[in-house]
Amino acid sequence: MKLNQSIKNLRALVSSFPMITSFATGKRSLEKAKTITRFLYYFLAFRSLSILFGRGQYASQEGNFSPIWSIKWAELLNFPDVINIIVFFFLISAFVGALFNQLRVGRVIAFLGVFQLHAFLSSFIQVDHQWYPWLYVTFLLIFLPDAPAQEYSFEKRKKFLLVFFGAQAAIFTIYSMAGFGKTYGAIEQFLQGGVHAFAPEALALHIAHWLVANNSTSLVGSFIIAHPLVGWPFFVGSIYLLLFSLWAVFKPSLHRLWAFGLLLYHIGVYAAMNISFLGSPLLLLLLFFDSPFKKRGVKWKEIILDLPLFGWLLRRLN
């Protein structure tokens, strides 16, 4: 009896979470999700041109090329041939995705192009982290339902929106994992009695270490090192932003605000540490700035009450 009840409860939880059904009832959310998806593939096609135009940069890297498991076939060929195969396959696959993303076969081909390009870029000393978000998103989008000519049925609308939500969740999961790592590290260092991420000098130490290790300078690094208290709230705030990203994905009222915050985080990291990360910013803009799940006319009160920690506290006080 208890097991049956548990299974019933689990089924009810799975059915209600997330609440895709209400969004699938109308057409607005679906049309938005479809448009964003198309533009994702258009961007991939654009990106394939920059990879093509920049293919000369790889020629000098042959000495460091050690193919990872997903590109082992490259060991059988000359390095210049490998470059050409990767670049042109990505070009063709990206344009197939741009033209035929409404078909699963088109999306599979686009994913394979990203997969092989990423494998190639990850075969030089270290794994390339920039392309991971696109790898995960193009993989998940393979599961979108096909309905090339006819209208989507209610079930297909639900499936489309669920897959789209999965892509959103994949991006915010990455950030949450980064936030979790920083939080866990902070607790560990605190318990060990050393300096930790919530200490005022934390950001200054990070910046100094990184700039020396990379023989570089940054826009505001010197200033923050000289005035660590200025950087302190931004650093603590960034950990909050990262850690609770996965919470925010389930709160459509927070989508745009959170994505904007994460974009500011990337700008801040560049300004302070001269680190650029272009892997996810476009995905943040496309997937979240006009989220298909955002209700019309959301009030600021709802946004604030949806905030993790602060919103929870306010709800209790109310």
Add this chain to the structure above:
Amino acid sequence: MSHNVFKIFLVALFLLYFLGSFYTSGTLEGEAYPFFSWFVFTKVPPKFQEGYTIRILKYGDKQLHSPVSFEDAYDVYMNRGIASPQYNYMIRALGTSVENKDLREIKRHRHTLEATFLSQPVVYEVVKIKFSTLERWRTGQVLESKSIAVFNVPKEL
């Protein structure tokens, strides 16, 4: 696949990713493609720390008057197509394997690093250093340095 079954499939996929990423974060490389934990900058560098660097002692047939540190050597002797973070990763890996006396890893990391010197031959040393994080940024000075290995790279690798 029905809607609810696909939801379970998605959750299972995410769980697999979490578990795979956390597990592989503990490996030597810190990740295993396509799993990555995104645990970057998780530990604040201590105010005083240890690390590794390399110094060039001889380049071509020329004995250098004073050893050239990696930061200065990067501009002159090394492949600038490879970014500094990658060099630091190589040097850290080499230094660690020297201290661990892991001959296989020493050979592997030496091969990776030495392939990036612009031309041969090179004599370089791996140096363990102790420094104040902020002071090193301000002045470039270290508190202590100790050579832990010297490697001679012949004309042809």
